[in-house]
Amino acid sequence: MGAKGVDRRTLLARALLLVGASVVSLPFEALAAVEADLLSDTQRATLVAAADTLVPQTDTPGAVDVGVPALFEGLLANWAAPATATALADVLDRLAALGGGFAALSAAERKATLQAFDAAALAPSDAPRANPFGPPPAADPAYQQFKELVLTLYYLSQPALTQELAYTHVPGRWESSVIVTSATRPQGGPGMF
Amino acid sequence: MFDAIVIGSGMSGGIAAKELCERGLKVLVLERGGDVQPADQTDWMQPWQLPNAGMIPEAELAADYPVQSQCYALSSATKQFFVKDSEQPYQTPADKAFSWIRGYHKGGRSIMWGRQTYRLSEMDFSANARDGVGSDWPIRYADLAPWYDHIEDFIGVSGSMEGLDQLPDGVFLPPFELNDGELQFKSAVESSFPGRKVIPGRVANLREAREHHRAQGRAPCQVRSLCERGCMFKAYHSSLNTSLPAAERTGNMTLVTNAIVHSLVHDPATNRVTGVRVIDAQTRAGTTYEAKVVFSCASTIGTAMILLNSASEAQPRGLANSSDMVGRNLMDHMYQLLTIAVFPDGPDSFYFGRRPTGFYIPRYRNLDGQHEEFLRGYGYQGGFSRNGGPGQVIGQPGLIGEELKAEARKLGPWTMFLGGFGEVLPNPENRVTLYPTLKDKWGLPQAHISASMGENERKMAEQIQRDGRAMAEAAGGIVVTTIDQPGPFGLGIHEMGTACMGKDPTTSVLGKWNQTHDVPNLFITDGAAMASSGCQNPSLTYMAMSARAADAAASMLAEGAL
Numbered sequence: 001m002g003a004k005g006v007d008r009r010t011l012l013a014r015a016l017l018l019v020g021a022s023v024v025s026l027p028f029e030a031l032a033a034v035e036a037d038l039l040s041d042t043q044r045a046t047l048v049a050a051a052d053t054l055v056p057q058t059d060t061p062g063a064v065d066v067g068v069p070a071l072f073e074g075l076l077a078n079w080a081a082p083a084t085a086t087a088l089a090d091v092l093d094r095l096a097a098l099g100g101g102f103a104a105l106s107a108a109e110r111k112a113t114l115q116a117f118d119a120a121a122l123a124p125s126d127a128p129r130a131n132p133f134g135p136p137p138a139a140d141p142a143y144q145q146f147k148e149l150v151l152t153l154y155y156l157s158q159p160a161l162t163q164e165l166a167y168t169h170v171p172g173r174w175e176s177s178v179i180v181t182s183a184t185r186p187q188g189g190p191g192m193f
Numbered sequence: 194m195f196d197a198i199v200i201g202s203g204m205s206g207g208i209a210a211k212e213l214c215e216r217g218l219k220v221l222v223l224e225r226g227g228d229v230q231p232a233d234q235t236d237w238m239q240p241w242q243l244p245n246a247g248m249i250p251e252a253e254l255a256a257d258y259p260v261q262s263q264c265y266a267l268s269s270a271t272k273q274f275f276v277k278d279s280e281q282p283y284q285t286p287a288d289k290a291f292s293w294i295r296g297y298h299k300g301g302r303s304i305m306w307g308r309q310t311y312r313l314s315e316m317d318f319s320a321n322a323r324d325g326v327g328s329d330w331p332i333r334y335a336d337l338a339p340w341y342d343h344i345e346d347f348i349g350v351s352g353s354m355e356g357l358d359q360l361p362d363g364v365f366l367p368p369f370e371l372n373d374g375e376l377q378f379k380s381a382v383e384s385s386f387p388g389r390k391v392i393p394g395r396v397a398n399l400r401e402a403r404e405h406h407r408a409q410g411r412a413p414c415q416v417r418s419l420c421e422r423g424c425m426f427k428a429y430h431s432s433l434n435t436s437l438p439a440a441e442r443t444g445n446m447t448l449v450t451n452a453i454v455h456s457l458v459h460d461p462a463t464n465r466v467t468g469v470r471v472i473d474a475q476t477r478a479g480t481t482y483e484a485k486v487v488f489s490c491a492s493t494i495g496t497a498m499i500l501l502n503s504a505s506e507a508q509p510r511g512l513a514n515s516s517d518m519v520g521r522n523l524m525d526h527m528y529q530l531l532t533i534a535v536f537p538d539g540p541d542s543f544y545f546g547r548r549p550t551g552f553y554i555p556r557y558r559n560l561d562g563q564h565e566e567f568l569r570g571y572g573y574q575g576g577f578s579r580n581g582g583p584g585q586v587i588g589q590p591g592l593i594g595e596e597l598k599a600e601a602r603k604l605g606p607w608t609m610f611l612g613g614f615g616e617v618l619p620n621p622e623n624r625v626t627l628y629p630t631l632k633d634k635w636g637l638p639q640a641h642i643s644a645s646m647g648e649n650e651r652k653m654a655e656q657i658q659r660d661g662r663a664m665a666e667a668a669g670g671i672v673v674t675t676i677d678q679p680g681p682f683g684l685g686i687h688e689m690g691t692a693c694m695g696k697d698p699t700t701s702v703l704g705k706w707n708q709t710h711d712v713p714n715l716f717i718t719d720g721a722a723m724a725s726s727g728c729q730n731p732s733l734t735y736m737a738m739s740a741r742a743a744d745a746a747a748s749m750l751a752e753g754a755l
């Protein structure tokens with residue numbers, strides 16, 4: 001649990017500093033709704049490090065830049081049922097142990113370690129497919145859910161939808177055939193076709 | 194005293210109200226749910242503004258929406274348009290699941306509907322007579338054709354002219370054209386399987402806003418695919434966007450929300466319905482409204498419940514139920530018979546916009562006689578997309594970091610979603626009754642819904658999935674997912690049949706004008722009226738029947754025949 005007298009923003013800001021993120025652009029409103037301290041300092045630091053490793057800053061903002069850790073904590077507080085929150089916190093504990101302390105590793109070490117963990121965790125499993133539109137069943141469903149939530153939050157963010165993908169809220173027209181160029185990006189957002 | 198009362202403001206009630214009002218009748222619309230304000234529509238929300246990334250909190254979902262959550266359209270941005278199952282209980286036998294997907298509010302399910310809009314054909318209206326199943330429709334295609342025209346013109350339907358007997362053309366705005374993946378599929382399917390057609394999905398979204406649409410304050414579809422959240426452009430048909438405002442403009446409509454219809458008052462001396470008993474959803478106060486004519490448009494199951502709850506000494510089995518057919522013959526469409534396939538050799542092109550429809554494959558089995566091991570047939574809805582993005586990377590073990598971002602930027606392979614919709618036969622044992630003891634929180638008896646698919650449906654479902662795979666593979670697709678069992682009864686959200694039309698008053702509830710055989714001033718124009726289900730999405734037919742019956746009722750009233 002978080003240290004007494006230090007608010008969540010401060011804790012999160014500290015964790016963010018570990019990965020060198022700028023804290024200016026974060027959607028801190030998301031945190032306002034969080035009532036209970038759901039993550040320990042280590043879990044929070046691991047969340048930030050894992051989000052940063054999964055989706056780092058490149059020529060576009062990364063997961064931490066767009067506030068995924070705060071939004072993720074928002075989901076733990078406002079969306080997840082207790083069993084889900086426990087399973088996700090457990091994922092963070094398992095990630096925290098990687099390399100003898102995941103958040104403290106260098107960026108390169110974090111990437112190598114998480115990549116190996118990810119490859120094993122997402123190895124296909126024989127479990128029946130629960131959702132035909134979801135990802136195929138994987139060896140470690142809790143980690144799969146963790147990664148999916150991080151990616152969902154990132155790719156629903158305005159920077160990712162407009163810089164990584166080519167989302168427009170109001171396309172205004174249907175063009176049934178468009179030439180593909182090196183600049184063509186997926187549209188993101190809702191709608192199947 | 195009103196000229197007419199319309200029960201329900203959804204798809205059928207909105208049209209009934211408009212048509213009655215436009216003929217000069219003073220109309221009272223009784224809606225059990227609340228009003229819908231512009232702020233309840235959430236189409237303005239950007240993806241990053243969706244509460245909880247679009248997800249309803251898990252505990253709330255489990256407690257309040259165990260049935261509604263089976264519907265693809267339920268999200269944190271649309272939950273205000275779905276009933277809470279916890280507040281609106283119903284019963285089923287333990288071994289017969291039924292998914293009753295509902296929205297109780299002004300506009301009903303016309304707000305969240307998928308807008309797929311297809312006519313029934315002559316083959317459908319003569320099917321029961323040909324097969325000796327169910328009740329022979331007292332109308333044929335020619336009776337409804339002008340009313341299909343009338344509704345399509347008013348609501349705006351985008352589609353292509355195809356000249357198919359089994360899926361008649363209509364009054365169409367230009368279609369949302371097929372994309373290149375779909376065109377390649379179309380040519381493969383049509384050459385490999387003569388008689389099959391892949392056509393643009395016909396959809397009640399304005400590809401163009403014509404003069405009479407603009408006059409209603411409607412703009413063309415902005416190709417956002419946010420429709421189930423409502424539409425600030427009023428570009429798709431819903432009671433909120435089109436029919437209720439038209440009724441309102443006549444000055445003849447009074448609409449009362451939170452008005453739960455309990456039952457109908459029947460006067461045995463005149464054999465007329467004289468009033469409608471209502472419970473206020475908030476105060477629970479009771480009121481009786483009077484009118485010369487009553488239209489029940491409370492949806493298939495809702496209407497059956499009202500009739501059954503209106504039993505009296507004179508009509509002990511329920512109102513207008515001398516045939517014992519009220520509540521029986523509950524049908525739906527087999528749904529969720531999915532085939533998902535990827536096409537590695539798809540065309541090297543993309544598309545722009547999020548089209549509010551995809552393609553449609555009209556029925557091609559048993560068209561000119563009985564050729565299959567099952568009666569009737571099925572159609573498919575589907576579409577091709579190249580989504581890319583996060584969905585493309587999550588399933589790839591070990592993909593993280595810069596490489597993940599780079600991969601998510603790529604267009605995905607052309608991926609086809611193909612969903613069969615199979616006709617379900619009328620079966621009197623598939624049935625809605627009033628539960629003898631359990632009540633809802635307003636003291637009304639809960640529905641007991643007992644329905645299951647039969648042998649005909651089982652054989653058809655197998656063929657739907659065989660054909661789905663064969664079409665995907667003939668077009669170069671690799672099938673990645675199939676679902677072999679149709680979803681639960683009801684999940685097609687095309688429930689219908691509980692007060693069937695027919696020629697014979699001893700085996701049907703409604704005559705050719707949707708007027709009950711037993712009580713002349715009582716009309717039913719929602720899905721309850723359907724004598725067979727066809728395989729086409731049914732709402733257009735409910736609306737066409739509503740308009741036709743309203744016209745007939747207004748004439749009968751003027752002639753003093755009611």
Ligand SMILES: Cc1cc2nc3c(=O)[nH]c(=O)nc-3n(C[C@H](O)[C@H](O)[C@H](O)COP(=O)(O)OP(=O)(O)OC[C@H]3O[C@@H](n4cnc5c(N)ncnc54)[C@H](O)[C@@H]3O)c2cc1C
Nearest residue numbers: 201203204205225301302307308309454492495719730732
């Ligand atoms: C997600 C979704 C997708 C769909 N897609 C399609 C599609 O693509 N094509 C298609 O054709 N159909 C589609 N449908 C089905 C379509 O919505 C229904 O066929 C249609 O709305 C039925 O019209 P209705 O008037 O019978 O019922 P509704 O539209 O449900 O309206 C009934 C109204 O009556 C009110 N009511 C009920 N009981 C009472 C009572 N006792 N007293 C007072 N008021 C009462 C309800 O509150 C409601 O407002 C879809 C439905 C959903 C939910």
